[in-house]
Amino acid sequence: MSAPTIKGWCPGAHRPMMSGDGLVVRVRPPLGEMTPRQARGLADLAAAHGHGVVELTNRANLQLRGVAEADHPALIQGLAALDLLDADSAAERRRNIVTDPFRPLGVDDVQTRCAAALTRGLASRDLAPLPSKFGFVVDAGPERRLAGISGDVRIEAAGAHLLVRADGRATGRMVANAAAAVRLALELARWFLASGGVGPDGRGRMRRHLAAGATLPPELSGDTHPQADRPAPRPGPIGTGIGLAAAFGLIRAQSLHRLADSGARVLRITPFRMVFLPDVQDLSVHDPSVHDLPPMIGASDLIFDGDDPRLRVIACSGAPACPQASVATRDLALKLAARLPEKGQLHISGCAKGCAHPARSELTLVGRAGAFDLVRDGAPWDEPLRRGASPHQILTLFGG
Ligand code: SF4
Numbered sequence: 126m127s128a129p130t131i132k133g134w135c136p137g138a139h140r141p142m143m144s145g146d147g148l149v150v151r152v153r154p155p156l157g158e159m160t161p162r163q164a165r166g167l168a169d170l171a172a173a174h175g176h177g178v179v180e181l182t183n184r185a186n187l188q189l190r191g192v193a194e195a196d197h198p199a200l201i202q203g204l205a206a207l208d209l210l211d212a213d214s215a216a217e218r219r220r221n222i223v224t225d226p227f228r229p230l231g232v233d234d235v236q237t238r239c240a241a242a243l244t245r246g247l248a249s250r251d252l253a254p255l256p257s258k259f260g261f262v263v264d265a266g267p268e269r270r271l272a273g274i275s276g277d278v279r280i281e282a283a284g285a286h287l288l289v290r291a292d293g294r295a296t297g298r299m300v301a302n303a304a305a306a307v308r309l310a311l312e313l314a315r316w317f318l319a320s321g322g323v324g325p326d327g328r329g330r331m332r333r334h335l336a337a338g339a340t341l342p343p344e345l346s347g348d349t350h351p352q353a354d355r356p357a358p359r360p361g362p363i364g365t366g367i368g369l370a371a372a373f374g375l376i377r378a379q380s381l382h383r384l385a386d387s388g389a390r391v392l393r394i395t396p397f398r399m400v401f402l403p404d405v406q407d408l409s410v411h412d413p414s415v416h417d418l419p420p421m422i423g424a425s426d427l428i429f430d431g432d433d434p435r436l437r438v439i440a441c442s443g444a445p446a447c448p449q450a451s452v453a454t455r456d457l458a459l460k461l462a463a464r465l466p467e468k469g470q471l472h473i474s475g476c477a478k479g480c481a482h483p484a485r486s487e488l489t490l491v492g493r494a495g496a497f498d499l500v501r502d503g504a505p506w507d508e509p510l511r512r513g514a515s516p517h518q519i520l521t522l523f524g525g
Pocket of ligand 1: 441442443447448449474475476478480481
């Protein structure tokens with residue numbers, strides 16, 4: 126299978142990426158959350174300068190698509206006014222942190238303190254050479270939910286204790302408190318740089334570095350296992366709040382307004398393509414069904430029901446939004462969702478890069494030269510079972 130083009134960097138707000146339908150502008154809400162004012166403002170910016178849809182990424186960021194180059198300065202001004210913009214693109218690139226979205230509300234929460242201190246620490250200029258995909262995960266709540274989320278340095282918990290773990294190692298080093306955890310996490314990042322973790326192309330990940338033979342010094346490693354991981358939560362009630370998944374990761378500006386008007390103090394962005402409202406228990410009175418959506422999304426963009434078949438299909442943006450795609454993905458995803466067996470899982474990838482789910486799936490459809498290859502129990506870049514099926518043939522294959 127021909128290799129897709131790997132760009133090796135992620136779009137930001139300051140440094141957007143040109144796509145098939147305009148600029149992709151990625152917004153990283155500080156601490157992974159927005160106030161209702163910020164959410165309303167972002168929804169308005171998406172409607173004014175983009176396609177009117179906000180995309181949730183698998184690293185708990187938000188993306189606006191379809192932004193014209195001429196609109197970018199006004200969009201940047203709008204983001205700055207909402208306090209959703211870093212000082213510059215270098216600071217934005219390094220602030221690559223996913224924090225447990227199910228943590229309690231309030232600044233005294235240990236995970237919030239860790240994430241805030243990491244944000245300050247990452248502003249240090251000596252960390253500027255970190256690759257743009259190098260990231261931190263703060264997953265130290267009573268339930269470890271982010272084990273499947275990509276991150277190079279992880280702050281986790283073992284019972285009542287915090288530990289810091291390099292991705293790729295099963296165990297980490299126990300530390301006394303949040304300040305010590307952040308210090309050690311930043312030291313791990315510095316060690317990664319000093320020990321040659323970044324290649325000549327500016328890329329590199331901790332797991333690959335360790336697998337290639339790099340040895341962690343004793344003061345940066347330990348023998349403490351993090352607590353057992355838990356499956357990603359499904360939409361519906363979660364603790365004191367409620368989670369609302371976005372069909373194929375897309376939320377319309379109007380729906381974002383509706384969430385902002387729900388009475389929640391903050392909207393937490395999760396890496397599970399779901400928004401978590403930590404202090405709202407019942408949204409049904411605020412969120413009547415929506416029937417005026419683009420056909421690619423379905424009857425409603427917000428999913429309350431953990432059994433909604435659209436949750437079993439992952440699809441990247443595909444054509445025409447992504448210039449690397451030769452096939453449309455999301456309209457097929459919607460048609461196939463209802464035909465999947467109850468526990469079936471499907472990934473539709475516009476090309477072999479597999480942006481939306483760079484991992485194995487029970488079934489994967491991979492776009493190539495205007496048709497689909499079918500991979501069973503593998504990743505988009507694996508050898509397919511069948512090649513060159515048209516969308517019509519795929520629909521027939523799935524029973525209709
Ligand atoms: S996987 Fe999808 S979004 Fe990623 S490059 Fe390929 S077509 Fe584009």
